Each structure stands twice: as C-alpha cells, then as structure tokens.
Amino acid sequence: MFSCNSNAQKKKQAVYKVSKTxxxxxxxxxxxEFYVLREAGTERPFSSDLNTNYKQGTYVCAxxxxxxxxxxxxxxxxxxxxxxxxxxxxxVAYGSDSKLGYSRDExxxxxxxxxxxxxxNDGPRNTTGKRHCINGVSLKFIPKDE
Ligand SMILES: [Zn+2]
Numbered sequence: 001m002f003s004c005n006s007n008a009q010k011k012k013q014a015v016y017k018v019s020k021t022x023x024x025x026x027x028x029x030x031x032x033e034f035y036v037l038r039e040a041g042t043e044r045p046f047s048s049d050l051n052t053n054y055k056q057g058t059y060v061c062a063x064x065x066x067x068x069x070x071x072x073x074x075x076x077x078x079x080x081x082x083x084x085x086x087x088x089x090x091x092v093a094y095g096s097d098s099k100l101g102y103s104r105d106e107x108x109x110x111x112x113x114x115x116x117x118x119x120x121n122d123g124p125r126n127t128t129g130k131r132h133c134i135n136g137v138s139l140k141f142i143p144k145d146e
Contacts (some may be wrong), residue, residue, distance in 0.1 A: 018064040018112035029063060036135045037063050037114035040106070045080025048136020053082075056144040062137065064089050064111075064112040069134070071144070075124055077131055082139065084121050084132040092116065109134065114138060 020028070025038050026135035029100050035041040050059070059069040059082070068071040069084045106117045116138045123131035 016111060016113040019113075024089055025063070030137075032112060032137050033062055036137045037116075038110075040115040041114075041135075042117075043081075043135045043137050047080075050082045050136035050139055050141055051080060051085070052076075053141055055141070058144070059084075059134075059139040060141045060142055061109040061112060061114055061116075062140045063114040064109060065140070066109055066111040067093060067094060067142075068092055068109065068116065068139065071133070073127075077123075077133070079131075081117065082134045082136050083123075084134065085128045109138075 006065050026034055026058050029037060033044065036043055054071070054074065056071050058067045058071070059074075067084075067088050069087055073084045073086050075085060077085055081118070087107070091110050092107050093113075095106040095108060105118055107116050108114055109116060115135075117132065117134040120131045120133060121129060
C-alpha cells in the first residue's frame with residue numbers, strides 16, 4: 001500500500017492558470033522564446049528590438065498574452081535589455097534565482113510561469129528605485145490604439 005516513491009517526495013510545483021507540457025510549449029514558442037521563458041535563459045544584450053522601443057503601449061507575455069509592463073514605466077538602463085521601473089501589479093510573480101551564487105529576484109509571468117528576467121535595486125531614484133531587467137524575447141509589444 002505504501003511505497004518509498006510517494007507523491008510527497010515529488011518537487012512541489014506552482015500551478016499556473018495557463019499550464020502546458022514541455023512539448024506543447026516547444027510547439028508554440030520559437031527556440032529562443034522556449035530557452036528564455038521555459039528554461040530561464042537570458043538573451044544576448046542589445047539583441048531585442050524592444051530594447052529601444054519607446055512607443056506607447058503595453059508589453060504582454062510572449063507565451064500567454066498577459067499584460068506585464070506599460071510603456072510609461074520603461075526607461076533606458078543602458079544594459080541592453082528592456083527595463084521597467086515597475087510591473088503591472090499582480091501579473092508578475094517572483095522567485096529566487098541563486099544560479100550566480102548570490103541572491104537575485106527572479107521574475108516570471110504569474111499566469112503561465114514563463115521566465116521574464118530579474119529585478120534589481122539600482123533603478124531610477126526618482127520613481128521606484130527598481131530596475132526590472134526583462135528579456136525582450138519574453139515580451140510582445142501591443143501598441144496603444146490612437
Ligand atoms: Zn505568461
């Protein structure tokens with residue numbers, strides 16, 4: 001009746017509203033999107049067109065279209081990645097990423113769990129002081145209707 005290999009030993013995983021298998025994500029996303037969103041990879045700096053996009057609009061999750069960031073909160077951090085001083089509250093979730101040996105705040109889409117980037121405390125002093133350093137490949141830009 002009891003085995004050593006019980007469910008309780010399985011890694012606890014968050015359940016997301018949008019949940020797909022690895023194969024399903026692979027079919028939906030490009031290789032680069034899959035690498036960043038599903039494997040928490042990082043795109044090359046200055047590789048995303050969105051880095052220098054300053055049009056009015058909303059940045060949504062490239063995997064599930066959840067609105068994540070607004071153009072009015074975007075700033076040029078000089079890092080080569082799209083940067084924002086705040087997220088759309090409730091749509092971005094945080095984890096911990098200690099891959100580099102120090103503690104950083106990993107952030108991901110709250111709806112599908114797709115990896116977005118990290119948040120740092122060296123953002124604009126005159127607003128939030130936060131720098132959300134986001135992979136452009138994790139985002140899709142929806143221009144504001146005129
Ligand atoms: Zn998402």
